Amino acid sequence: MSDFESFGLKSGIWQGAIHRDARPGRLVLVHLGERLAEARVTADAQGGWRVGAAIPAERLSDGAQSFLLVEDQGAEGEPPQPGARHLGSLTLVAGALLTGDLHAELALMRSELELLKQELRRLASDPG
Structure with a gap:
């Protein structure tokens, strides 16, 4: 069971929270198997972590598009590492x-x- 709670899409930013004491590893936004960006992680007042990942406008098109949020220990700019942990998914239909x-x-x-x-x-x- 994931400890990620999605708050949905607001102004092009997929927002959510991770409920755990330790700061999460690198959070990567993935679409069609490709790394798009890394999510921003900030501490929240309840002791968890707020997450924000910008959905690039060029990835929005007709049909169903699924975006994944995965956690790994990779370096910034690298593709997701093997064994990356799936935290959540966002599906947009248009x-x-x-x-x-x-x-x-x-x-x-x-x-x-x-x-x-x-x-x-x-x-x-x-x-x-």
Whole structure:
């Protein structure tokens, strides 16, 4: 279980907190297997750590984009080290294609619900 609590995306910054006494190792923002940036870590008043990772605007596009926050002991600027600990993920979904996907999914769910209703009615009316 991760000790990272995500507060979501605000003004392009993925914010959260890490609840532990010791300062975390290097926190790296990863997208499509590539290191994007290192997160900023500051001590908070409750004895934990506030985390902020800027999501680069050029990584935002139509479709679903997943960003990972990983912790390792690597040096600044290096890619994530093998065995890096996954702390959290942020998925952003955008674009016109999404609307079509949602409509298709809703239509499928409606048709499945109709089949279910028909079967329930049939079972309820069956005297045997």
